[in-house]
Amino acid sequence: MTSSPATEDPITPPPEQRRALVVMKDVSKVFSSGTVALTDMSLTVNGGEFVSLLGPSGCGKSTALRIIAGLGDTTTGTIDWPSSRINSKGLPDGDISFVFQEPTLMPWATVFGNVYLPLKLRGISKSAARADILAALDRVGLKDFADAYPRELSGGMKMRVSIARALVTKPKLLLMDEPFAALDEITRQKLNDDVLKLWKETGITVIFVTHSVFESAYLSSRIVVMKARPGRVHADFPLQTSLDRDGFYRTSEEYRQACETVSKTLIEAIGGEHH
């Protein structure tokens, strides 16, 4: 039997997970409009980390995430994948999934059909994909909704389908761009808990873009605070806790302190723009 990547202490993953997964080196991005979205951004994300990119609007969070996903080129600088097999597009074969703020489901297809899409695009038959689709739906608590259509689902459920669709290919790295920003607070907290559970159970690496101090402090093993004009890294620090991150943690002194630390760093980053 192969050993599970899951660990009781998600903050300290087993040694094989601590290897560098993606290395951004001196990445700059200048759009044709002349906007310098990123300048000299270097970031190494290791296997098993939950890294939040936090910062004010326009600091280049989404641009950085899209570049990592291969959805945009760098102007200068490099992205390397030391632990992955690289395909002809310079991307790690099948190792990345992306979850956007909008769930972007196909309205004419069932939940099952939507989650099947990435496997269908790989030429896998529905019957061969079935077990993986149901396992991905089970992970997000939607196994009983396989035959439902998106219009029958709440916003939170649609987002879960989007997450299941991202997981069905069993990626090493999950990139999430403000996935819960459009959801109400209770749904958002519930999905935060679900993503944490998923992270602990699967050992997946997550890079998560958010505007929210509270969300980043709750979820992350490491926070990268960015600043704008031009977009760059302002601070990069681990966020450890001896507590399980759950409802109790939300009301704990440790969480309050984590929020304060993150908030102060963000204010510094925003204030720094004006000097």
Ligand SMILES: Nc1ncnc2c1ncn2[C@@H]1O[C@H](COP(=O)(O)OP(=O)(O)OP(=O)(O)O)[C@@H](O)[C@H]1O
């Ligand atoms: N395709 C594009 N063409 C031109 N400029 C762009 C493009 N995409 C982003 N930008 C600009 O690059 C800068 C960084 O944008 P980006 O969306 O990465 O920031 P962000 O931190 O994710 O912002 P937000 O939190 O508001 O989504 C902004 O000034 C934005 O207007």
